[in-house]
Amino acid sequence: MTIHTQATRAESGIDAARGLQMYSQMARIRVFEERVNELYTRAIMPGLAHLYIGQEAVAVGVCAQLEPDDYITSTHRGHGHCLAKGAQPDRMFAELLGKEAGYCRGRGGSMHIADPATGNLGANAIVAGSAGVATGAAFSAKWRGSGQVAVCFFGEGALGQGVLYEVMNLAQLWLLPVVYVCENNLYNEYTHYRETTAGEVLARPAAFGMHAEQVDGQDVRAVFAAAGRLVTRARSGGGPAFLQCDTYRYRGHHVGDINRVFYRSKEEEQEWMTTRDPLARFGDWLCRLGFADPADLEACFVTARHEIETAAQFALDSPFPDASDVQRHVYA
Amino acid sequence: MTIHTQATRAESGIDAARGLQMYSQMARIRVFEERVNELYTRAIMPGLAHLYIGQEAVAVGVCAQLEPDDYITSTHRGHGHCLAKGAQPDRMFAELLGKEAGYCRGRGGSMHIADPATGNLGANAIVAGSAGVATGAAFSAKWRGSGQVAVCFFGEGALGQGVLYEVMNLAQLWLLPVVYVCENNLYNEYTHYRETTAGEVLARPAAFGMHAEQVDGQDVRAVFAAAGRLVTRARSGGGPAFLQCDTYRYRGHHVGDINRVFYRSKEEEQEWMTTRDPLARFGDWLCRLGFADPADLEACFVTARHEIETAAQFALDSPFPDASDVQRHVYA
Amino acid sequence: MPETAVRELTFAEAIREALAEELRRDPRVVVLGEDVAEAGTPFKVLSGLVEEFGTTRIIDTPISEAGFTGLAVGAAMTGMRPIVDIMFGDFLTLVMDQMVNQAAKIHYMSGGALQVPMVLRTTMGATRRSAAQHSQSLHAWVSHVPGLKVVLPSTPYDAKGLLKSAIRDQNPVVFFEDKMMYRLKGPVPLEEYTIPLGVADIKRPGTDITIVATSSMVQTAMAAAELLEQVGISAEVVDPRTTSPLDRDTLVDSVKKTSRAIVVDEGHERYGVTAEIAAVIADGAFYHLDAPVKRLGAMDVPVPFSPPLEDVTVPTENTIFDLARTLCGKA
Amino acid sequence: MPETAVRELTFAEAIREALAEELRRDPRVVVLGEDVAEAGTPFKVLSGLVEEFGTTRIIDTPISEAGFTGLAVGAAMTGMRPIVDIMFGDFLTLVMDQMVNQAAKIHYMSGGALQVPMVLRTTMGATRRSAAQHSQSLHAWVSHVPGLKVVLPSTPYDAKGLLKSAIRDQNPVVFFEDKMMYRLKGPVPLEEYTIPLGVADIKRPGTDITIVATSSMVQTAMAAAELLEQVGISAEVVDPRTTSPLDRDTLVDSVKKTSRAIVVDEGHERYGVTAEIAAVIADGAFYHLDAPVKRLGAMDVPVPFSPPLEDVTVPTENTIFDLARTLCGKA
Ligand SMILES: Cc1ncc(C[n+]2csc(CCOP(=O)(O)OP(=O)(O)O)c2C)c(N)n1
Numbered sequence A, B: 001m002t003i004h005t006q007a008t009r010a011e012s013g014i015d016a017a018r019g020l021q022m023y024s025q026m027a028r029i030r031v032f033e034e035r036v037n038e039l040y041t042r043a044i045m046p047g048l049a050h051l052y053i054g055q056e057a058v059a060v061g062v063c064a065q066l067e068p069d070d071y072i073t074s075t076h077r078g079h080g081h082c083l084a085k086g087a088q089p090d091r092m093f094a095e096l097l098g099k100e101a102g103y104c105r106g107r108g109g110s111m112h113i114a115d116p117a118t119g120n121l122g123a124n125a126i127v128a129g130s131a132g133v134a135t136g137a138a139f140s141a142k143w144r145g146s147g148q149v150a151v152c153f154f155g156e157g158a159l160g161q162g163v164l165y166e167v168m169n170l171a172q173l174w175l176l177p178v179v180y181v182c183e184n185n186l187y188n189e190y191t192h193y194r195e196t197t198a199g200e201v202l203a204r205p206a207a208f209g210m211h212a213e214q215v216d217g218q219d220v221r222a223v224f225a226a227a228g229r230l231v232t233r234a235r236s237g238g239g240p241a242f243l244q245c246d247t248y249r250y251r252g253h254h255v256g257d258i259n260r261v262f263y264r265s266k267e268e269e270q271e272w273m274t275t276r277d278p279l280a281r282f283g284d285w286l287c288r289l290g291f292a293d294p295a296d297l298e299a300c301f302v303t304a305r306h307e308i309e310t311a312a313q314f315a316l317d318s319p320f321p322d323a324s325d326v327q328r329h330v331y332a
Numbered sequence C, D: 001m002p003e004t005a006v007r008e009l010t011f012a013e014a015i016r017e018a019l020a021e022e023l024r025r026d027p028r029v030v031v032l033g034e035d036v037a038e039a040g041t042p043f044k045v046l047s048g049l050v051e052e053f054g055t056t057r058i059i060d061t062p063i064s065e066a067g068f069t070g071l072a073v074g075a076a077m078t079g080m081r082p083i084v085d086i087m088f089g090d091f092l093t094l095v096m097d098q099m100v101n102q103a104a105k106i107h108y109m110s111g112g113a114l115q116v117p118m119v120l121r122t123t124m125g126a127t128r129r130s131a132a133q134h135s136q137s138l139h140a141w142v143s144h145v146p147g148l149k150v151v152l153p154s155t156p157y158d159a160k161g162l163l164k165s166a167i168r169d170q171n172p173v174v175f176f177e178d179k180m181m182y183r184l185k186g187p188v189p190l191e192e193y194t195i196p197l198g199v200a201d202i203k204r205p206g207t208d209i210t211i212v213a214t215s216s217m218v219q220t221a222m223a224a225a226e227l228l229e230q231v232g233i234s235a236e237v238v239d240p241r242t243t244s245p246l247d248r249d250t251l252v253d254s255v256k257k258t259s260r261a262i263v264v265d266e267g268h269e270r271y272g273v274t275a276e277i278a279a280v281i282a283d284g285a286f287y288h289l290d291a292p293v294k295r296l297g298a299m300d301v302p303v304p305f306s307p308p309l310e311d312v313t314v315p316t317e318n319t320i321f322d323l324a325r326t327l328c329g330k331a
């Protein structure tokens, strides 16, 4: 078990093109989520949404190491993973608005976006609910000899669910090509993870003899480097691994969670946003190495805003499903 | 995390009286189980039974450290735990035969014997099924400030069940007075535990920061010593602990499991029975220290045989419950 | 309802008051669940309790439904009266072993020696745009299990009185709260009262047709009854209040009087609560029925997220009204 | 049954043969469960399969029902056709989240994009002296869940044909085998055949009363029908074979003909399968019924260990016989 917190440039293997690509992906996620928040606040979006703002480096760093046909599974806080794995914002917005043009034809909504075409086996509204699915996809990949890898994204709250331990044991026993990515954003809803989690997180996978690493989840280069190692290892038959990414959600647990002082301080939020912002840090690095200048970074945001706006408009203009269609897709 | 395999005399704190008491308790369990086997083979006992023969040192070593009002929970292989905690063979046989005089008035049978008067909260036919119950009893003891300790007995197969990890996390978080006693008899039914268990057993509790020890479960002195440490620790507010006892069941998974060569060799069985038998080893030690002579040991068996025979006869002569009574006790 | 000083409380407030009173009354009562303490649950139903009772009585847990429910079973067996909070009824899937193989059976399996006085509070109900894994009404499952009692209050008054009885019961009780009713207001007496488990309540008397409804569907049925009155049909609305035990006699007697019945419940229709109640009525009132007993459950589809789809999956006052009119031959 | 070369197979052999044929036919089929390989399960139903297909197809798992069922869901979504073995139906409690929140809903929640072609085989049935945690018949729960199909074969012939269809189905299917029937013998054709899911079978034609029965209760109903014949009552025995989908029309048509019905099932009676079927019949055949539709489920008690107690908890040919005689006015 090794712990890495910083990746050298060589290790990370990020060149200018790749760097800008990753930066724009992160910008896209942030702009997407801002727009979701706005749609919700303006009471245009039904239900709830759990925003990924602040955690962008995790999804982007990991997914940048995946092939298009590699699998991911996601959580209630899934928009970032979907986008990073290749989903398009227009069909995502359509799904969030319950429109027929959505990835799930409006049946799923924010917490259930699935997109088999990009290897996304679905977000999941049950905490740890996709641990079995991801492990099974890895089982299938190994069994079929397809060379695919599965990544299971989950929050540290999922460490409370027994099924996670059951499948980690299976994955290690059978050396399945699955990487468990634990996004430790410090909170299970409104409770600090230290109040719910005895011992050290990495000791949990280690209990099954599983290779486990920890990275600074606000440093996309570190995430990218670690994910690269673990995905390559899994793909080449080295078995499963566990990657703890230390991160932070800037906003509420969900869009309606506005008054947060009863569980975390404004200072803490401020500290993470100002000193550890994944976009700011990565942007700085890109500029320092001459891979980009501030105008390039701003251009990424401009492009993202344009794309997201067009996508949102598409979704807003799209029709709802026909109510007479409600009984379709119960059975295949 | 410390690993002990041998206890010195001083550590074990066993004197002649205590030693002979523990030896007779082990003899009683063995003779009880032999009689169960016979009742089953002669088709007198309904259902199935999972015999404890070979594992006597675990139940006796642990329960000898418990107060009468301390709690235990048990498993499908539960007769040894019941007897060691103070249950009487007559009402146990009655239960096994489905008689009204049984501990559960015949409603429970072999896999569900419970006896609140001796702190026994019940055997359980769900693997790991009593992990929650034991942890809750410890929660209750701590909450009520009663000074009681709960011991959760389970086979190594229970390491496959997620709920065990959920409650170990709770027990450690809240420092509950519970000792998880894992009887590793090498097999989950007909499958070797190495094929079902990735990594090392003790790393599992350690993952939650829980104190964990391993002992030779065929050495009742070692079990007694370790249990003493962990029970005292729990009782004095030190929190939960995990005790792995390496042991072996001499007979089949259940009474009907006669042909075992497809999953384990006769040599292996022979080896355990001849070189590590808990009664033989403890008897030798008692004699070596002058606490007993062979005649004393034989006398324990004679007494046990007499007690068990009387108990079995009582049960055989007892009436079945009245069928008209079948709907009682569904609700309290 | 007894004649006494009353105020208007919301459904959530009534539940909170029942909990507070029982926490005050009996030191063995504790509440366990995710975000129950400072957060007071995501629905804010428990807001303020931790301030009065502290974190030793209102206990935040990890996201371990099976674990803390199992812990509650053991605590209940050994002298406490735990109340477990399962945030969404959909997560009952995770605690079925603890509730069904452990809690429900221990009293019987021990021949009466052990008891499990615990309450599992959870939610039900769709149309909240929460999609398929946060909208289920799974009370049929637990109603099927001998050893469990199952409560489905439909008003603030019933919620308070039934919850207090559930907490004092010596058996494991599953208590379902429809999320959509938390803000519903209704009269609740200032004085202490309890409502026994197993007694149905005639929410509105009538002569032409009986509408048996559970939980929030009682509200929907009451609205339908108003509409029916306008077309000259007198509907009796009967609320069983507990599906287990089920007050068979009150249901059957009502239908013997009206000779027609519709059973409305928000669980899926197939193999759901409407099936049991309809079967009981069709049998018990057979010789008095002028029309087949009809059922309106939730549509047999996973609950869709999209609002126009979700809205057609649950019974409404209009679907009840239309069906009742047809049954009464006045459509 | 088609006219072709037949032999007598036991129920267990028929299941094993179905599995072997499908394992041969489709390389995507694998079997996962506890002690399924060398041990061939404690019931020996899978004996010999590992010898032919090896441990990459017949896979022993840890005692992790939720874990390996969840794994099967993911494998099914990604190109395999796993068959999961849950030793005792009582352990369904442990896999409800995987089956209900995951397997059953994924196709719908994804708007049709994903499919979960898997089979969960498990057992049911009491009177084996296995006590309350190893004797339950919990098929009502899964029958309540849209997205799942539920199969309850009653003969070796049906078991083979239905299991083959279940394995080829694109949906998650729960397949219940009554432990008490494993040694039951019956004719099974040598030639390949399948039986579609959702088609009831009239096991015995009759004119005076319809006995709808599931799983091993079909055998009990057949025995009761023999007894009834001796007293001049002609009973039609109808086996739905699948509770979901339910072949409503065949059931209702039979009762329209006979005008009387008893529904027999080994799950608990309250909120069980008998409720749904009785409600469907009481509604669909309302204008043809000469007597109320009666139900015989297992008694609503945890299954007791003691033989004289256990024996009175399940319907028998005598209880069916007595009830049918009373219903037909010939008691
Ligand atoms: C099994 C289950 N229990 C409870 C919930 C309610 N819930 C939704 S999100 C959440 C907290 C999850 O925390 P974490 O896993 O750390 O993810 P994060 O929200 O921080 O991204 C809870 C308790 C749920 N969805 N599923």
Ligand SMILES: Cc1ncc(C[n+]2csc(CCOP(=O)(O)OP(=O)(O)O)c2C)c(N)n1
Binding pocket: B050, B076, B077, B125, B126, B127, B154, B155, B156, B157, B158, B185, B187, B188, B189, B253, D034, D063, D065, D087, D091, D094
């Ligand atoms: C949840 C659950 N799954 C499967 C079983 C069937 N079963 C009974 S005992 C057993 C093996 C248990 O092995 P272990 O825990 O090591 O105990 P041992 O029999 O060796 O004492 C199994 C799989 C069960 N009773 N409960």
Ligand SMILES: [Mg+2]
Binding pocket: A155, A156, A157, A183, A184, A185, A186, A187, A188, A189
């Ligand atoms: Mg978190």
Ligand SMILES: [Mg+2]
Binding pocket: B155, B156, B157, B183, B184, B185, B186, B187, B188, B189
């Ligand atoms: Mg073992």
